[in-house]
Amino acid sequence: MKKIEAIIRPHKLDDVKEALSAIGIQGMTAYEVRGFGRQKGHTEIYRGAEYTVDFVPKLKIEVVVDDDQVDGAEHAIMMAARSDKIGDGKIFTYDALSAVRIRTGERGPEAL
């Protein structure tokens, strides 16, 4: 099993969710984050004073998938979240050691 973490543009969440559903991935976690990479922040002006805001709002989504779904999931996220402009985000994939469904006690890929 692998855990896929993706940083995406906030307005791409629905597209990514649908793309993952379409290849049979049934759950995900999403939360609001702020960060920066190559995309620059923006300038805000309050009463003549300029402030540079470095951190850009993004969403981070997490999904855990079976090994044979990793390539498909990465591809689905990439295609759904892409706008071809700087700031589209990144995808990171890690080994997931175990998974347990709390209600039933199922373990491993069965629990996903």
Place this chain on the structure above:
Amino acid sequence: MPELNTGDTAWMLASAALVLFMTPGLAAFYSGMVRKKNVLSTTMHSFFAMGLVSVIWALVGFTLAFGEGTGSLSAFIGDFSMTGLMNVNGELFGTIPLSVFAMYQGMFAIITVALITGAIAERMKFRAYVIFATLWAIFVYSPLAHWVWQTNGWLFRLGALDFAGGTVVHISSAAAALAAAIMLGKRRDLGTDQIHPHNLPMTVLGAGILWFGWFGFNAGSALAANGLAGSAFMNTHLAAAALLAWTLVETMHAGKPTVLGAASGAVAGLVGVTPAAGYVEPWAAIVIGLVVGVACYFGLFIKGKFGFDDALDVVGIHGVGGTLGALLTGVFATTTINEAGRNGLLYGNPSQIVLQLVGIVAAWAFSFVLSIIFLKVIDMVMGLRVSDEVESRGLDISEHAEEGYIFE
């Protein structure tokens, strides 16, 4: 012998309520501009003044400001003939009950103290603020109101014009704000952290409430429901031209027409027209608005140049706007609008400018010097400023044991 006029009385009762409403408006205007951890602390500065200054005003403030005074002292301060608002009921002031006049003027004292708090935001101990506000209301506001508005006052006798409080309210609060900003020092995070306004919609609503209340402030200063009140009402509204001027100059200078700028511009225009409202033609009110709007925008940069942290720009807006408004009153005033007024530079009386300058300098100096002294003494006794830890956590939790926003 003047008799009570019910129309005048009705308007002045309404005006007093309008001016009181400016203070919660100011609370919203100011507290939207601070970080969310200080929203209640900043609100409390204004709201608490509604209680504190009201009681001070009743006990000694009104009688020191509007008592006739005795002997040679009568040019500088009132007397104790109306201590505790005794001997007020049943008396007339012009065509309105003296009680209505006393309450109307008390609302001015409240908002003037509250205006100062824009400079102390996010770092002053609440206890220290309460002591300062008490001293300031008694020993700065009351004498100054006496000088300018009581017929024995030396600035009144001199002929300096201040229709609704350019010197008494705006310059005096700005001078105190400058003193407080200097004595308190800068906020820890200034320039290092992002000090953003946390709720600009609230600030804009507050500016709208100020605009609304200002009709009582300026048109009420006619002390009657008459043509002069109508003239002052019209001029007050037209000085909103400052909103246009501010927005234009800001767009050219900084690139974007900000909403905070529009709100600030409206307030700047209202400040600027305050001393002039009952003395000038409507076109002059528009000119005052335009000039003050531009001047106050650039007034914001004074604090950066001199390195004092006037957090919410009391000096930049009320100091610059009040001073310029008082000066321009000396330019545009005409007795065709107000027989009891005087002509200004434009109507063949250049010396009025000098009288206005005397009033301006007197208000700046008196308020600034006494404020510095009070703040120094309070600093020695209890300290003015919260600890670094309290400042970092925010004054809402530390000073008031509450949070403004709990989302869960």
